[in-house]
Amino acid sequence: MVDRRCDLTQDVNTLHANEQLKANSRHLRGTIAEGLENPLTGAVPGDDPLLMKFHGIYQQDDRDLRTDRTRRKLEPNYQFMVRLRIPGGTLSKKQWQGIDRLSRRFAERGIRITTRQTIQLHGVRKPNLRALMQGIRDLGLDTIAACGDDSRGVVCGSNPSLSNVHHQVATLARETSNRLIPKTGAYPQIWYREDHPPKDDEDPQYGPLYLPRKFKVGYVIPPVNDIDVYGQDLGLIAIIEDGRLSGFNICVGGGMGQLDTREDSYPRLAEVLGFIEADQAPAFAEIVMGIQRDFGDRKDRHRARFKYTLDRLGNDWFLEELASRRGQPLAAARPFQLTQNGDPLGWHQGDDGLWHATLYIENGRVDGALRDQLEGFFQQYGGQVRLTTNQNLQLTHVEDHEREQIQWRLDDLGLSPRLAPDQQAAHTLSCVALPTCGLAMAEAERYMPDFLDLFNRLKAQYGLTQIPMTLRVTGCPNGCARPYLAEIALTGRAPGLYNLYLGGSFQGDRQARLYAGNVSENRFIDLMAPLFEAFSQRRHPQEHFGDFLVRDHLLEAAPVTVMPR
Incomplete structure (x- = not known):
């Protein structure tokens, strides 16, 4: 086999600027510590914000205020987003309460549950960063590798009716996360002020260049x-099989991000290639990540994700390289079935007799009255907590005799409607977008309440109110809310304009395709109305919208759109 790995012994100056930055960062230290002490700016200067991503921190500013502050010759309204690493999304009651207290003290925009099953704290000012990070440490949590060119937080799906299997899979997800995170001493040195001088080999799994881009691992429990x-x-x-966890089918090469300005940039679905014990x-996850570390593109950053490595070198090459590193080939994939990619909301009892209750959290945002309601609830709740990849909050490990009392408490605090929300809302996601995301080109989270109301009214016109459809809106094409797996998705192009994608499956196993570009709200109604009318008249019993569009060949008649590049 021809070895086509990236030659990391070559002159680093021939690689992308980000690779050069990592190589010279002293294993992610840079001059972050010095920048934190600089009182003349609310930012961390220079290239250090790129290194801070490996520590789980994004430097941002309030884009709503940019123009006014520029006019007044003020620097941007700098603030930071801090993302926790929470493998599988599991927290104790005390950890949730601790995060709530930290958010009230240090974050100006409350708590946000993300589509990666973790928590982001927005609006943290630079003088508060160290205190916040140490507070997170005191809860038994951290933020390392929640961002950056590394293995991001490992996500783990839930099937409440299979509690014993879920426990096994969640344990493996935590083991995988701990195995894949960077081991650099920069993190405790900068944030906890511990003594960890740089060493040449302090992160042997990653090396001085870490990964070419982020690497996402996830466990799912069918259906x-x-x-x-x-x-x-x-x-x-x-x-x-027979109610027991036999192993895992593995699929590789998925990725939701793309650039609208490059023809060779695209979302991609992972492919199932085999089975492991x-x-x-x-x-196994470490081996696969190592292949991407060694063969990913380090010159063209926009082609550096694992999906492009596989498309460049091929599945046959990958399987041969994988077998060489494992010492054995993959076994044949086994049958499985998926039925939905939303959360099963409400109460569910597991095979261990314990109950789970999943509460709908709109766009994952916990702030204002909802934060106060949850604070009151957790004062008397004794179970555990789990965050979901659909931005919801799950109460877990509830004994049979506790369920009624917990339900009363939810009723008293006005939280019980979240157990059975509007069906469409429960299958809708959005990203943070404006005003803090630097990549956003259009609104998403702030626009969603009005857009969802418009969407529901349009569905009602055609008698489709009771039929859920996966709907996702993002402020840019990078795909944080996984739009390309939705039946209907809008990705931001400019203020008030979106690309419209249609035809993903309700199960999340088919990619949506571009239907129209530069779509305004009015144009969206004009495009969707005839499709909803056709669906209401010609759908098969129990057929989902995305499946209908494909079966009825309606996506083949997509409007011709010239997209500026």
Whole structure:
């Protein structure tokens, strides 16, 4: 086999600027510590904001205020987003309460549950960063590798009716996360002020260049595809046989991001290639990540994700390289079925007799009255907490005799409607977008309440109110809310304009296709109305909207759109 790995012994100056920055960063230290002490700016100067991503921190500013502050000759209204690393999204009651207290003290925009099953704290000012990071440490949590060119937080799906299997899979997800995170001493040195001088080999798994781009790993428990397993760089699909976890089908090469300005940039679904035994999963993930580390493109950053490595070198090459590193080939994939990619909301009892209750959280935003309601609830709640990849909050490990009392408490605090929300809302996602995301070109989260109301009114016109459709809106094409796996998706192009994607599946196993570009709200109504009318008249019993569009060949008649590049 021809070895086509990136030659990391070559002159680093021939690689992308980000690779050069990492190589000279002293294992992610840079001059971050010095920048934190600079009182003359609310920012961390120079290139250090890029390194801070590896520490789980994004430097941002309030874009609503940019023009006014520029006119007044003031620097941008700098602030930071801090993303926690929470493998599988599991928290204790005390950890949730601790995060709530930290958010009230240090974050100006509350708590946000993300589509990666973790928590982001927005609006943190530079003088508060160290205190916040140390507060997170005191809760037994951290933020390392929640961003950056590394293995991001490992997500884990939920099937509440299979509690014993879920426990096994969640344990493997945590083991995988711990195995894949960077081991650099920069993190405790900068944030905890511990003594960790740089060493040449302090992060042997990653080396001085870390990964070419981010690497996402996810575990899913069929038939619920809540993590959108086909959007992961490495997806592990639990195979349940006779009620027991037999192992995992593995799928590789998923990725939701793209650039509208490049023809060679595209979203991609992961492909199922084989099966592994359950106890092999953490080590297997490390091997696959190592292949991407060694063969990913380090010159063209926009072609550096694992999906492009596989498309460039091919599945046959990958399987041969994988077998060489493992010492054995993959076994044949086993049958499985997926039924939905939303969360099963409400109460569900597991095979261990314990109950789970999933609460709908609109856009994952916990702030204002909702934050106060949850604060009151957790004062008397004794179970555990789990965040979902659909931005919801799950109460877990509830004993049979506790369920009635918890339900009363939810009723008293006005939280019980979140157990059974509007069906369409429960299958709708958006990203943060404006005003803080630097990549956003259009609104998403702030626009969603009005857009969802418009969408529901349009559905009602054609008698479709009771039929859920996966709907996702993002402020740019990068795909944080997994739009390309939705039945209907809008990705931001400019203020008030979006690309419209249609035809993904309700199960999350088919990619949507571009239907129209530069779509305004009025144009969206004009485009969707005839499709909803056709669906209401010609759909088969129990048929979902995306499946109908494909079966009825309606996507083949997509409007001709000239998209400026």
